[in-house]
Amino acid sequence: MTLPPPPEWAAHDAVLIGFPSHPEIWGPPLDGARAETAAFADAIADGGRGERVLLVCADDEAAAAAERLIGRDVSLVVEPFGDVWLRDTAAIITGDGTGRDFGFNGWGGKYDFPGDEDVGERLARRQGIAFEACDWVLEGGSIDGDGTGLVVTTEQCLLNRNRNPGLSTERAEALLARDLGLDRVLWLGDGLLNDHTDGHVDNLARFVGPNRLALPMPEENDPNWLIYLDAARRAEAFGVEVVRLPSPGRVLVDEEIVPASYMNFYIGNSVVAVPVYGQPNDARAVEAVQALFPDRRAVGLRAGHILTGGGSFHCISQQLPRIA
Numbered sequence: 001m002t003l004p005p006p007p008e009w010a011a012h013d014a015v016l017i018g019f020p021s022h023p024e025i026w027g028p029p030l031d032g033a034r035a036e037t038a039a040f041a042d043a044i045a046d047g048g049r050g051e052r053v054l055l056v057c058a059d060d061e062a063a064a065a066a067e068r069l070i071g072r073d074v075s076l077v078v079e080p081f082g083d084v085w086l087r088d089t090a091a092i093i094t095g096d097g098t099g100r101d102f103g104f105n106g107w108g109g110k111y112d113f114p115g116d117e118d119v120g121e122r123l124a125r126r127q128g129i130a131f132e133a134c135d136w137v138l139e140g141g142s143i144d145g146d147g148t149g150l151v152v153t154t155e156q157c158l159l160n161r162n163r164n165p166g167l168s169t170e171r172a173e174a175l176l177a178r179d180l181g182l183d184r185v186l187w188l189g190d191g192l193l194n195d196h197t198d199g200h201v202d203n204l205a206r207f208v209g210p211n212r213l214a215l216p217m218p219e220e221n222d223p224n225w226l227i228y229l230d231a232a233r234r235a236e237a238f239g240v241e242v243v244r245l246p247s248p249g250r251v252l253v254d255e256e257i258v259p260a261s262y263m264n265f266y267i268g269n270s271v272v273a274v275p276v277y278g279q280p281n282d283a284r285a286v287e288a289v290q291a292l293f294p295d296r297r298a299v300g301l302r303a304g305h306i307l308t309g310g311g312s313f314h315c316i317s318q319q320l321p322r323i324a
Contacts, residue, residue, distance in 0.1 A: 015044060030308070044271055055074050197310065275306075
């Protein structure tokens with residue numbers, strides 16, 4: 001029987017964080033994204049009080065840039081990859097310490113970068129983690145679990161024909177149980193508007209305790225207000241406790257709505273890093289997350305440049321849980 005991955009608030013041995021490495025992918029936001037990523041890494045290391053932070057750079061140039069930005073409690077790892085979204089490309093660690101690595105097809109064929117297809121295996125073997133390959137496409141950002149076998153996901157992403165053509169709800173549930181020990185599935189509908197991952201759940205809903213799910217509260221003129229309301233209705237009908245966090249509301253980049261979300265926080269051993277975007281609700285969001293994790297320190301960190309690449313702190317990280 002497969003033991004489900006420990007919840008993110010369980011103790012970590014370390015965390016992998018992807019460092020923006022390719023100017024041709026990032027363009028002008030590269031320097032800003034690198035600075036935001038380094039600040040995130042330093043916050044999670046927390047002066048040696050947090051967890052081991054392994055900042056993964058794709059090449060020596062990126063590593064040299066990272067070394068100029070990070071503090072002494074962050075370690076560098078050079079391992080080729082396409083882009084930084086290790087939540088989706090690194091292995092997911094189950095409750096027995098096995099790294100489960102899934103097929104990856106560039107988020108449905110949108111972004112096919114060399115190195116992303118096997119970076120999960122290379123990083124797992126480099127850390128001495130037992131490794132098993134799974135025979136279907138699954139991205140870590142498309143699921144979020146509470147450690148008991150309960151998982152939340154979206155129909156928009158997990159059942160998308162551009163990942164696993166013909167995958168049914170029943171078959172998806174069977175595969176999640178077989179490979180990750182996730183035996184109860186809360187199906188939400190769509191993810192955030194203009195999310196190029198086709199609705200990753202870690203931008204919409206996050207477990208913050210056993211059977212306790214955080215969801216955004218719509219703001220006035222919020223482009224995702226119907227999505228938030230539908231998600232809350234489904235979650236409450238399923239029987240989970242719903243807690244509400246602020247939403248950043250309508251965030252525009254070059255006059256286009258972007259999938260900005262406070263839900264893309266990362267729960268470290270001592271610090272919870274909350275992405276903020278210069279919006280009126282930034283401080284309220286950090287306060288709300290702090291209330292959920294009184295044993296940790298919630299910090300708001302700017303993530304607008306990382307967001308131009310399509311995600312935030314949770315998307316660029318993958319924790320390595322401490323397995324007894």
